[in-house]
Amino acid sequence: MYLKNLLSACMGLWFLVSPWVFGFEAHTNALYTCALLGSLQFVASLMALGKTGKKVWQNWLCFIIGAVFIVVPNVYHLDLMAFFSFVVFGFMTILVNYANLYADHQ
Template sequence: MTKNAVRNLLAALIGLWFVGAPWLLGFSGHSGALWSSMGAGFIELAFSLLALGKTGWSSWQHWIAFLAGVWFMMMPFVFSFGLGMTFFILVLGVVTVLLNFYNMNAES
């Protein structure tokens, strides 16, 4: 398995985690945060899997997944999560952005 594939699968797992995060972290009662996390998580999951085997800056699948990671980084501030949850979600967003960045920067 290539490093690119491993990074895509890790990003996909982070996306899957964000789909379940509203229940795992206890914010399923907040409609905006619920749908935002589930929507962006599904986008991250789907486009990370679609990006398997693709590299380079022209890989639009990585760009979509990259933007989902940017949204993950913004979510805690948009929805005013507590400090611990903000840090945790922010770190996962940064990891998602970096995984997709490295895949776009990788040589085929």
């Protein structure tokens, strides 16, 4: 569960820096959306370290943010590489946080 939350936090950092990586920092709305939601995912993932279960609101928040990041490139008409990155990392965010909602059984 620690690894999953750290992975989610790293994806939040990626979403935070992606406007500068893909060069759409001049598009103000997209920049603010990525900065706000990426930093929110980063902080929520760090707050969820060591926690698992359906009642952990931080995992639910990151799950929803992942779904939003799948839609972001369609709303702001980003280029192909940004589109691919947002869809893949958004889907990975959903999967990782969905896995965090259930306890690890070994």
